[in-house]
Amino acid sequence: MSQTKSRKDQIQNLHKNKTKTKKPIIEILMRSIVKPMFGDNLATFGSNMAALFFVWSTLKRYFPRHIQHFLLSAIQRIPIFKKLSDKILNLFSPYAYIRFREIEEYRYNYAYAAVKTYLGAKVNSEVENLKGNQVKENTSLDLKRDDVKIEEEYEGVKMCWELFRCAKGKKVCRLTFHRSNWEVVTRSYLSYVVEEGKSIEARNKKVKLFMNNPSLHWKLSMKCLWSCIDFEHPATFETMAMDLEKKDAILSDLLAFRDGKEYYDKIGKAWKRGYLLYGPPGTGKSTMIAAMANLMKYNIYDLELTSIENNWELKKLLIATTSKSIIVIEDIDCSLDLTGERKDKDARGDKEGKKNAVTLSGLLNFIDGIWSACGQERILVFTTNHLGKLDEALIRRGRMDMHIELSYCTFGAFKILAKNYLNLDHHILFGKIECLLEETKITPADVAENLMVKDPQTEADGSLKGLIRALEKIKSNQIALEETKRSPRD
Numbered sequence: 001m002s003q004t005k006s007r008k009d010q011i012q013n014l015h016k017n018k019t020k021t022k023k024p025i026i027e028i029l030m031r032s033i034v035k036p037m038f039g040d041n042l043a044t045f046g047s048n049m050a051a052l053f054f055v056w057s058t059l060k061r062y063f064p065r066h067i068q069h070f071l072l073s074a075i076q077r078i079p080i081f082k083k084l085s086d087k088i089l090n091l092f093s094p095y096a097y098i099r100f101r102e103i104e105e106y107r108y109n110y111a112y113a114a115v116k117t118y119l120g121a122k123v124n125s126e127v128e129n130l131k132g133n134q135v136k137e138n139t140s141l142d143l144k145r146d147d148v149k150i151e152e153e154y155e156g157v158k159m160c161w162e163l164f165r166c167a168k169g170k171k172v173c174r175l176t177f178h179r180s181n182w183e184v185v186t187r188s189y190l191s192y193v194v195e196e197g198k199s200i201e202a203r204n205k206k207v208k209l210f211m212n213n214p215s216l217h218w219k220l221s222m223k224c225l226w227s228c229i230d231f232e233h234p235a236t237f238e239t240m241a242m243d244l245e246k247k248d249a250i251l252s253d254l255l256a257f258r259d260g261k262e263y264y265d266k267i268g269k270a271w272k273r274g275y276l277l278y279g280p281p282g283t284g285k286s287t288m289i290a291a292m293a294n295l296m297k298y299n300i301y302d303l304e305l306t307s308i309e310n311n312w313e314l315k316k317l318l319i320a321t322t323s324k325s326i327i328v329i330e331d332i333d334c335s336l337d338l339t340g341e342r343k344d345k346d347a348r349g350d351k352e353g354k355k356n357a358v359t360l361s362g363l364l365n366f367i368d369g370i371w372s373a374c375g376q377e378r379i380l381v382f383t384t385n386h387l388g389k390l391d392e393a394l395i396r397r398g399r400m401d402m403h404i405e406l407s408y409c410t411f412g413a414f415k416i417l418a419k420n421y422l423n424l425d426h427h428i429l430f431g432k433i434e435c436l437l438e439e440t441k442i443t444p445a446d447v448a449e450n451l452m453v454k455d456p457q458t459e460a461d462g463s464l465k466g467l468i469r470a471l472e473k474i475k476s477n478q479i480a481l482e483e484t485k486r487s488p489r490d
């Protein structure tokens with residue numbers, strides 16, 4: 001009797017253990033899919049699935065393919081159905097996906113750019129679709145892959161990339177791979193792709209010029225805050241016409257900044273530097289910015305303050321700039337009223353309810369506020385024609401580390417222009433031009449204008465004589481002006 005009882009117990013225990021081991025899998029399925037979608041009742045789940053399959057087969061039988069596709073994508077847009085279909089697909093699909101969108105949270109996604117560069121660079125004789133690009137007329141043709149689907153093997157694992165635009169029109173790179181290779185992909189493949197892409201980018205880097213879009217467009221078009229084009233300005237420090245010592249000082253300052261990561265880390269300062277370029281119109285301020293960008297291979301962010309509504313927008317724009325860039329505010333005295341009177345006007349503006357404006361404090365906050373350190377290796381350049389108009393706070397050392405005056409043409413600067421424009425190192429007329437330059441104020445832009453000729457071989461003499469005439473005219477005008485100033489008013 002007791003024997004049969006213990007056997008019964010044993011069988012019962014065995015049964016209990018069996019149900020114990022099975023329970024977690026069923027529980028997981030119930031918890032993850034069935035319960036959230038269909039409630040507790042398994043019968044309801046079954047009948048709902050049957051209904052779903054019935055609807056699907058009816059759809060397939062009576063509707064053409066493109067309508068099926070349209071209906072499916074419409075259904076997919078309903079969050080609950082999307083969640084359900086994703087869960088079912090994930091459950092049955094052996095593949096996993098990783099997406100890189102071009103724009104994330106209104107910001108440019110640099111991983112996307114690196115992936116795209118990496119994929120584009122995989123060119124060999126077997127590639128069918130190529131695209132040719134020539135940024136400058138005198139540079140060689142740049143061939144890139146133009147496939148929308150690219151497959152490759154990495155450590156024996158098949159990787160499949162697709163490039164497309166999502167429903168919202170954003171550009172996406174998507175990687176598909178077998179789930180069993182998750183470790184290889186996330187631990188090593190992705191970082192290999194991004195690093196490789198970045199080093200290709202660095203090798204072939206073309207300087208870009210970014211311009212801020214008006215904030216009205218930010219949400220409407222879901223575009224980035226900045227739009228950009230390739231920067232093709234040919235200016236270099238070699239062609240900059242200015243005092244050689246000054247030029248050398250700027251050059252070595254820039255190079256020391258570029259190689260100064262360790263130094264900035266050591267002194268605990270954000271890796272950024274400010275340059276204030278000032279001088280009359282046509283003395284080369286904008287040209288200097290172009291030369292800086294070409295030397296450093298930094299992108300230029302040309303910040304148009306007048307199209308920014310308030311400090312919040314300014315912050316958003318500045319945070320969206322990247323490392324290795326030059327943020328430029330040209331004619332800062334004209335862009336906004338950022339002068340010394342600003343403080344009073346700020347207060348008055350607030351009283352009048354005009355709180356939405358870019359203020360001096362907003363700008364200063366970015367230059368050396370706590371979040372000025374977002375992104376590294378950034379140069380800030382302000383230009384102005386009227387140094388005296390600017391607020392002391394804006395241009396004090398530490399904010400604008402180097403003040404660079406670009407002034408009227410000296411003989412040294414003229415010699416550089418003569419070399420650039422006429423390929424001349426010496427000329428009999430240089431002596432006369434030197435004397436005239438000492439007595440007159442002429443901008444390098446005006447000198448350059450006089451030296452522009454079609455054929456430097458035959459027209460050099462003529463253009464130098466033209467320059468002498470222009471200088472003499474300026475000189476006589478200056479003398480006349482001084483005389484009228486000296487003579488009594490009556």
Ligand SMILES: Nc1ncnc2c1ncn2[C@@H]1O[C@H](COP(=O)(O)OP(=O)(O)OP(=O)(O)O)[C@@H](O)[C@H]1O
Nearest residue numbers: 239240241280281282283284285286287444445448
């Ligand atoms: N220092 C210079 N070296 C070489 N070229 C110069 C220099 N200054 C002016 N130029 C020539 O004159 C043109 C106008 O110069 P640029 O636009 O740089 O002047 P700017 O100082 O920025 O003037 P503005 O204050 O009006 O903006 C340039 O395209 C360039 O060809």
Ligand SMILES: [Mg+2]
Nearest residue numbers: 285286287330
């Ligand atoms: Mg300019």
